[in-house]
Structure formats: structure tokens, C-alpha cells
Amino acid sequence: MRLTLLTTSLLFIGLSQLSFGQKEAYNNNKFKQLDQELPTPNAYRTGSGAPGHEYWQQKADYVINASLDETIHQLKGEEKITYTNNSPNTLKYLWIQLDQNMRAKDSNTYKIQQNKIKDKVSPNGIQSIEGYPEYDGGHKIEAVTDKNGNPIPFIINQTMMRVDIASPLLPTETVEVNIKWHFNINDRTLMGGRGGYESFADGNSLYTITQWYPRMAVYDDVNGWQNKQFLGNGEFALTFGDYDVKLTVPADHIVAATGVLQDSSILSEKQLERIQKAKFAEKPVEIVTHKEAIKNEKKKDKGTKTWHYKAENVRDFALGSSRKFIWDAMGVEVDGKRVMAMSYYPKEAYELYNRYSTEAVAHTLEVYSKFTFTYPYPVAISVEADNGMEYPMICFNYGRVDEKGHYSKRTKYGMLSVIIHEVGHNYFPMIVNSDERQWTWMDEGLNSFLQFLAEQEWEEGYPSMEGFPELITDYMKGNPDNISPIMTNSESIHQFGYNAYSKPATALNILRETVMGRELFDYAFKEYAKRWKFKHPTPADFFRTMEDASGVDLDWFWRGWFYTIEPCDISIKNVQFEDFNTQDPSIEEPKRKSERDEQPLTITEIHNTEENLPRRIDRKPELKDFYNTYDPLDVSKEETEKYKRYSSSLNENDKQWIKEGHFVYQVDFENVGGLVMPIIIELQYADGSKDKKYIPAEIWKKDDKVVSKVFVCDKAIKQFVLDPNRETADIDTFNNYFPRKENTSRFKLYKANH
Template sequence: MKRLYITLLLTLFTSSAIFAQKEFYNNNKFKQLDEELPTPNVYRTGSGAPGHKYWQQKADYIIEASLDESNHRLTGKETITYTNNSPDVIKYLWVQLDQNMRAKNSNTYKIQQSKIEDKASLKKLQRIEGYPDYDGGHKIASVTDANGNKIPYVINQTMMRVDIEYPMKPGDQFTFNVEWSYNINDRNLMGGRGGYEEFPDGNTLYTITQWYPRMAVYDDVNGWQNKQFLGNGEFALTFGDYDVKFTVPSDHIVASTGVLQDSSVLTEEQIQRIEKAKTSEKPEMIVTLKEVQKKEKKKAKGTKTWHYTAENVRDFAMGSSRKLLWDAMGVEVGGKTVMAMSYYPKEAYDLYKRYSTEAVAHTLEVYSKYTFDYPYPVAISVEAENGMEYPMICFNYGRVDEKGNYTKRTKYGMLSVIFHEVGHNYFPMIVNSDERQWTWMDEGLNSFLQFLAEQEWEAGYPSREGFPELIVDYMKGDPAGISPTMTNSESIHQFGYNAYSKPATALNILRETVMGRELFDYAFKEYARRWKFKHPTPADFFRTMEDASGVDLDWFWRGWFYTTEPCDISIENVTFKELDSQDPNIEEKKRKELRSSKTPTITEIHNEEVGLITRVEKKKQLQDFYNSYDPLDKTPEEAQQFKRYQNGLTKEDKEWLKEDHFIYQIDFKNVGGLIMPIILQKNYEDSTSKKVYIPAEVWRKDNVNITKVFVEKKKVVSFVLDPNRETADIDTYNNYFPREKQVNRFQLYKGRR
């Protein structure tokens, strides 16, 4: 009895637990995102807009630096003025030292996985934990206050904590100085966003990036964003004003963030060419091929200092080389002229002279249409055999062979990378998201706009991301190798697909299929406008898109950004029903037509084959009324019932009943798990077709199985899901009913023969 009592208790407890789990844990895919998103407050509202007490810090820089070409070394000193606009008291400052990613003790080398290969070069073995012959990283010479007094500091890998003597109160400013140097990395050998490239002719092209100690972001979300720079997660930076003087060999041309303050570094002829370019309808050469070829042959002695300033930017970068050609063209954006410019070595001349500046101009026009007018005075593309973005300047690729020829892949790859990198001016250089935490917020949004720019550049442009079908192979891959988009930048599997392709595709689907262009474009532009020159988070984006469109998208964000589920919707079954008109004349005819089309049974077939004659057929006296009566004939009762039925119908009802109607019940199954709208094409008997969109909310009561009934005036011969490949459905075989035969490789080969 005691054992039975315990068993009953366990059973009741288990049943209660199961019941509680089912009853109280809401795992519906339409569950709102309230649990995942931060609580709105005075800094960030529930609508996704900045709150009435939103604040952000400011960091201004005065920098002097010089380039030692013979030793590939950069030396500099800077004065940083940091303004505390927060309501908090700040006891110390965090500064980013991103070059330390290449220091000998860098964790970036230590966390790289490696394995013993059957064959390995000596160099590869020597570089398992870095480059022993390269002394990388920022070398901090001093940190002092405005009066020259030393300030204590601690360097922790790629971050430096500056221990200020007196805490900064709200509204305080603090000015300090840093002197530093670093050895510039060989990009061909080590890779990287910046560095130098040495050409066979002995000349060098420098991309000067992550080159100065930079203030980390302090905000209302994280406090200090002092996550270490390990290589993938890029940068979280503070807006400010820059005054930069950069001393280089006298024959170098310097492309830079900002506006040139001292034109004495240019010839009179080059200055005149710039003036002409401001109103030109095509790019004008500022530094010509002939001028560059002359400089390449004999390096000049001495140095020149290029002085640039920039207002309200989050970073500063430069390119420097005697090999740089330069062209420019004025572009009208929002009633003002922006200088679209390109710098490139002669190795890219035939491609960049023709396309680069036009691509810059195109990017400004397209992105401004979908977000806000480009606010800066210049936008620059530098060919440096890589792809990376900074305010007003970016580094791209696209070189030709010795005869000036290039492949189709090189051309469109170059155009796409220029659209993308110039586009980064909008995300994250102006809409200043935290790249160290959320790569998709700049790369994904920017890749989406890149897709729009590509499609507006040329009909049939070979875009490599944006179209839903291009993401299918990734979406149906092994889940163990896929991360949700909402994953920290350093922990992502398949970085390119996760942070670039998937969010770009999701936004395209949102625009074209879920919301429609009008609602999406308005909401997306509102997000860009709200967070221009501010620091948004994912929640701010999600909330704004819903707030400005009036569309509940929590199911969409949850599916596409918080899970790795793919889209796979199946037509499981179709049941056909014909409408009963209740008219005895019509129904009698239908019943008899059905009987005539009915397939005989095997017994009837065999009886006919042997010539069976029944007894009733032999003896006519056995026949009565029922042998001659047709049970499918209409009856007087049916006629009376139909009369009563008609008396209750309106004129419109009677007209509707005169038409043919065919009823189809379709059973759909969500095989993949990702909630998406149902896009159904009905192919009719008369060779016409019709497409219907069923909103995703049709799954709200059951995430797996739903049934829909369609009443048609024409007979449907087949149904097709997602006929225009809008949803990235990973299995199109179950999109057809009846199922279509899949052509295998052997059959395809036979067809070709």
C-alpha cells in the first residue's frame, strides 16, 4: 500500500510537471520578444527611438604622425579631449590599442586552433603563434595630462586603462596626451585591415588604419565597451572632431578622412583640376598616369605634411603612396556638392578610371534615397587589394593584367566591394552600431543596401547575396556549424553567411514579401534618421521597424535572428470538393456523369470477360419497378427542398450559384520550423494561374500544421508554393501538389545527349 501510494504521488507529480510545462511555458513562435529585449527607459524608448534623456560621449583628437617608409614604421603623438555627457561619474578611461592584436603576446595567436598536417612548411610551423620576425603592437612611449604630468595606465592586451587622478563628473572634460609608435604589418604576408604592400618596382602602398590609440565607447547599455579586439569583431567608437597632420615622403599622395587644410602639398595644376572636377559630369584626373609613372622611377627626397580635419566622425584613416593616381567628380546630394574621389595604383588604372568614382557616386545616391542625405564633404575609394571601411574613405580591390584586361568576376567584384565599403559610411560610420558586439548590425544592413545599389546599377546584375535562393545551401546545412545571427562577433560560425548574407536576405524578404516596399522603406528610413550620429542597439532597430510600419514582426526577428531554423513549408495534401448546388436538375446530371466515369471493379471486368448472364436477365418475370428505377434520378422531395432553399436566397446568392465553384482543402506543414508567409500559386485547367499571399500569422495557433480552404471558379490542376523563390525554402520538392518529378543527374545527362 505504501509503495502504491508513492507511485501515485510520483505519477501525479510528473503529470503536473508536464501539464505545467505545456500550460505555462509559451513556446509559440509568435511569442513577443519582450523577454529578449531590454526594458525601455529614458535613454531608449519602447518605440525604438532615442529617449528624451539620451546621451553619448565625445572624443576630440589632435594628432601629429610621421611615416618612415624605409623601416615601415609609424610614429605619432596625440591630444585627446574626452567629454563626459553621461549622468555617471567616471573614474578611469578605456583606450583601444588595436595594433596589439599583432603583438608577440597577443591572445589572437593563442586562441587560433591548429592541427598537425601530413605536410607543413617550416614557415608555417614557425608562425603557429605569430610572426617571430615581426615586432607588432602599439609601443606606448608616454601618457600625460594637459600639463605634461605622467598618468598611470595599465595595458591589457588590446585595451589600455588610463587611471585619471580625479573622477570625471557629468559635464566634465579631460584632456590627455599619448605618444606611441608601431611597426606597420606587411599585408601580403600577414593580412589585415591595414598595413603596407610592396610592389615589384620597389614602391609601397600604405593603408593606415587602427593606427592611433582610440577612445572606447562608454554608453547607457554596456558602460565601457572594452571587449578585446581578437580580429573578427570590429570597432565600437565615439564621435568627435579630428585635426590630423601626417608627414610622409614628399612624393606621396595622401588620401584621407576629412578635408585637406593646406593645398601647398599639391601643384597649381592639380588644384585647378580639383576645381574643374567639382562641376564635371564625369571623373577628372587630379594626379595623372604620366605623373605617377615619373615618380615611380625615382623616389624624391624630403617629406611633406598633409593636414586634414574632420568633424563629427567616429574614426580616421589614410592611404599613402607615390603610386596613387587620383580622380574626382562632384555629386549633388541633398542640395550640396559631395566630392566623389578615387585613388589607385596604375595596376588598377583601366578598371578604376572607368568605374570607381562613378560607383562611389552611385552608392551615395542610392543609399541617400533609402536612408538620409550623405552629410560629409567627400567620399573616397582607394584601390589597395582589400576591402575595409572608415569615415569618408574605404579601401577596395580590382586590378588588371599587364595589358589592361580584366575578367567579368573582377569587374563585378570590384563594383560590389565599392558599393559595400562606401556604403559603410551610413552603417556604421554614421548610424554608429557596436561592431565589436553585433557584426550584423553594420555588415548585414549594409549588405542589404549594397544589394539594392547593385540592382539599380544594371539590369541582371550578378549579386552574390540578397536573393533568397542564394542562402538556401547555408540554411539547410548542419545546424552544428550554424549560429543564430544574434551571436557575438567573435563566436560566429560561418562569419560571412551569418553576419552578411543571412541578415541581408532577411531584410530583402521583409521588404519584398512580408511588409511590402512602401511600409519597409518608410520604416527603414525612419530607423536611419532616428539613429543618425547616435549609437543604436538591435532592440532599437527591431522596435523602430515595427513602430514606423504598424507591423508586428516579433515572429520574424525571432525566427531569422534568434534561431537557425530554415524555411521548409510543404503541401501535405489537397482534398477536392465540388459545391452542392441543391438544384435537382444539376445534381442529377453530376451524379450520372460521376457514375459513367467510375472505374469498374475487377469482379465486373472478369464477369464481362466470361460473358456472365444474370438470372434476372434470363427471366424477365423477376424484374419489377426497382430494376428499371435509376437511384440517381431526381426525386419530388429534392425539388420541394430546393424550392424552400431558393426562397431563402438573395439575388446575389442566386447569381453566385449559377457559376461553377470548386472547393479545395489544402493541408500545409511547417517542416523546417521557420515561420514564413505562405505564397501559393494556383495553376488552372485553362493554363492561367493566380498567386495568393497568406500572412505568416496563419501559423499563430499551430506552428506546424494548418489547413486552408479555397473556393475557385475554375478547376485547379496543380498548386505550387513559393513559385518565385521568395522565402529561401530549402526543399522545393514538397512545394508542388501533385508532386513534380525531380530530374536527377543521369536523366539530365540523357536530356543533353
């Protein structure tokens, strides 16, 4: 056929538009694989989500000597870092984190905070805007030297310090860096923060010493140096190593710390006896009793003591120090290994912590080990410090009582949840060492999910605040301008708590209960934890491992829940009922007659009847013929013979199935929210019985807007209900019913004042 220039152009445009349309449809396909979003597998990280055969990671060992000056709230110290380059790359310089510099006077953390003038503002509020100008915060670096005492050039950029080592560090080589420093400890009750000091009315202080020493930044195969600035939300990316720490404190202080105490002579004989008793006790034993702690508060010994702790293969080191501490402990057996669960707390928390804290620590170790791996460290510590933050083997929590020792239900369960959560962080990210500076959800979300499982194993009806799908619906249906995808950098997240904690925890619970099932999910999740224990995983490693170990394609789930902000809102758009046609005229024709007879009269017929309208045929019966008495729905001989021929072609099973009788319904489902999810529908029958059907999310593959499903039932259905057990975080339950339920609300009668 001859094509003119115009025809050719139109054809080209049409083909181009068709191609573009196909590409657009593919790019918007909710079941498109995540190939473009995930990094290309390599020798370090495989396509299965496992570490590759050439996986490597760096090592940083620390020897630290520090002292606490309680009179001026200052910590000073010297440290030796031995850094091992296990990478295949040569390093010209090292990056070291100075996290205390977030509180320095010129910190960008204060500069980038948005502020508004309020009707009422406290002096503390004004000070916080200006970064507490009276407080001289930040690491004060006094010296950086090599192993021979020679100065090493360095430059400080906000919370990061670049150390320009004398010669390039080759693969497999080590380098020693010595740093002398001090900083002024912040008043945590005034300024907030993960660490600091709290002063009590009795004149004593409680110290939580965190982010306190210059720490090596992570260098890995994904980012090179992870030297993003510490601004506050994005927490920490840290390197594993061994720690040898000596801390000199006031002589009557009790020090709780990461690791194992090396010099037991610092404890009394009674305390040592109590520790031995606690190792195999059925309930916590007080090492420092309530009575002794009160005595310590009042006595205030002079002089100092040095507490010496060592910890192996940890990514960080933290401690608590106070003369106010009551200390209890109990040995807990985890997979045949005995771990010391311990708690340190002031008398202001005694009635709660003495009863629950160490038990909660033990419970967390047992449940988390079941779902991941056996807890590898010798101790796990909960410290009451009126806040919540986690470190290897030690965490800081809240839960105080009133003057009479009473506490509310909210305080009790809030305390239990925060202890479970913070102790649980030993697994994520202290051991499965994800990059918190970049991906908060990888530690907070996964940990919040396991926290939910542990809470539900604490007691029936535990009032969990995260995990149940219905608890996330208000957030999911909120203003999209104020919601971020889970896959957002830690410092850029809207609604931090919902995004980093609640939504990923809920997503994993839905994945476990509804999408994958417990058996497949639990195996895959445990495989991820074991693969990346004491390593540095990325989101891709998690996504790929969950699929690899389960055999379930979850790219649609990761894309919807983690890369978009679309909510789940599936509606039963329409239901069509078709009575099953048996082909037997003796059965079907009476049904049609019944349907015909049930049809309402037209308004004309009603009025004609009311007027008793006279008709000609009634006045002249001779006008009637065969068709005036004939019923077209009567069974004819031809129909009977036709059915006999059809029936003879059926086997006995088919005949029995037809004889039983069936009802056929077509249900149309509309994806209003945009997030594709499995369809869980409950068929509520007229006889009061129920039947729940599960339709995988893949039903939306060819059309993610509207899909239809036919249900063949042997009983009549009176109601269709979507997601009857609230499994999918559906934000609008009104459209989950067909027929729709009446949307009623209760109102109060009141007496008007006249």
C-alpha cells in the same frame, strides 16, 4: 464531493502537468513577443526604439601628429585626446583601444586559433601559426601624460589600455590624455589584415594606415565600457569626435585621408585647377594623372611633406599613402549638397578604377541617401589597395587588371560590389554607429542589404551575390552544428560571411518585398537611420523602430530569423477537392452519376465480364422488379420541390453566384523547416491562367506545424505552387508542388573504353 488523498494527489499532478504543458507551449510559441529578450525601455532608450529624452553619449577629440618611415615601415606619433564625459556617471578611469596589439608577439589572437597539420603547408602558413615571430608588432607606448606633462599611470591588457586618471571625471567635465607611441607596420600581403603595407615589384609601397592610433573605447548606457578584446572578427566600437591630423610622409607620396585637406599649398597649381574643374564635371577628372603617377614611381623624391587634414563628427580616421597613386575626382550632388567623390589607385588597377570607381562612389551616395539620410560629409573616397575595409569618408577596395589591362567579368563586378559595400559603410556603422565588437550584423548585414539595392539600381541583371532569397538556401539547410543565430557575438559566429552578411541582408530583403511591402519597410528603415544618425543603436532599437514606424508586429520575424537557425521549408501536404454543391438536383444528380460511372471496375467485376458469367436473373426475367431498373440518382419529385423552396429563399446575387459555378479546394500546409513565414501560393488553372494568393505568417499562430486553407475558385485548378517567385528562401522546392513534379535529372551517355 469527497476527495480521497490519492484522488487529490492525482488531480494536483494533472493540473500541474496541464499548467506545465501550457507554459511549455507558450515558451515555444513562435509568435511570443520578444519582451524577455529585449532590454527594458528607459529614459535613454524608449520602447518605440527612439533615443530617450535623457539619451547621452561621450565625445573624444583628437589632435595627432604622426610620421611614416618608409625605409623601416614604421609609424610613430603623438596624440592629444580631449575626452568629454556626457554621462550622468563619474568615471575613475578610461579605457583606450590598442588595436595593433592584436599583432603583438603575445597576442591572444594567435593563441586561440585552432590549427591542424596539413599534407602541404607553406612557410608563411607555419609563420602564421606562431604569429610571425620575426615581426615585432603591436603599439609601443612610450608615454602617457596629462595636460601638464605629468605621467598618468596605465596598464595594458592585450588590446586594451586602462588609464588611471588623477581625479575622477565628473559628469560634463573633460580630461586631457597625451600619448606618445610607435608601431611597426605589418606586411599586409604576407600577414593579411585591414591595414598595412604592400610592396610592388617596382620597389614602391602602398600604405593603408588603419587602427593606427590609440583610440577611446565606447562608454555608453548599455554596456558601460565596451572593452571586449579585439581578436580579429569583432571589429570596432568607437566614439564620435573631431580630428586634427598631420601626417608627415615621403615628399612624393600622395595621401588620401578622412576629412578635408587644410593646406592646399602641398598640391601643385595644376592639381588645384583640376580639383576645381572636377567639382562640377560630368565625369571623373584626373587630379594626379596616370602619366604623372608613373613618373612619381620612378623619380622617388627625397625629403618629406606634411599633409594636414581635419574631420568633424567622425568616429575614426584612416588614410592611404603612396607615390603610386593616380587620383581622380568628381563632384556629385546629393539632395542639393555637393560632395566630392574621389578615387586613388595604382596603375595596376587603372583600366578598372579610372572607368568605374568614382562613378561607383557617386552611385552609392545617391542610392544610400535615398533609403536613409543625406550623406553629411564633404568627401567620399575609394582607394584600391587589393583588399576591402571601411572608415569615415574613406575605404579600401580591390580590383586589379592584368599586364595588358584586361579584366574578367568576375573582377569587374566584384570590384563594383566591394566599392558599393565599403563606401556604404559610411552610413552603417560610421554614422549609424552600432557596436561592431558585439553585433557584426548591425553594420555588415544592414549594409549588405543596401548594397543589394544599389547593385540592382546599377544595371538590370546585376549579378548580386547576396540579397536574393534563393542564394541563402544552401546555408540554411546546412548542418545545424555549424550554423549560429544571427544574434551571436562577433567572435563566436560559425560561417561568418553567411551569418553576418548574407542572412541578415536576405532577411531584410524578404521583410521589404514579401512581409511588409516596400512602402512600409522603406519608411520604417529610413526612420531608424534618421533616429540613430550619429548615435549608438542596439539591436532592440532597430527591432522596435521597424515595428513602431510601420505598425507591423514583427516579433515572430525577428525571433525566427535572428534568434534561431530554423530554415524555411513549407510543404503542400495534401489537397482535397470538393465540387461546389448548388443544391439543385437537376445539376447535382448528373454529376454524381458521372462520378459513379467513372469509378473503375473491381477486379472481380473485370473477371466476371471476361468470363461472361451467366446470372440467374438473366435466365429468368420474371425475377426482375422495380429496383432492377430504378436509378437512385434520378431526380425525384420531392427533391425538385425541396430545391424550389430553397431557391426562393435566395436573393438575386446568391442565385447568380451559384449559377456561375465554383470549385472548392482544401489545401493542407506543413511547416517542415520550423521557420514560420507567409504562405505564397500560386493557383494554376486548367485554362492556363494563374492567380497568386498571399497568406500572412500569422496563419501559423494557433498551430505552427500544419494549417489548412480553403480556396473557392470559379475555374478548375491543375497545379498548386508554393512560393513561385522564390520569395521566402524555402530550402526544398520539390514539396512546393501539388501534384508533385517528377524529380528528373539529366545524365550523359558515354562511350566505354574496351
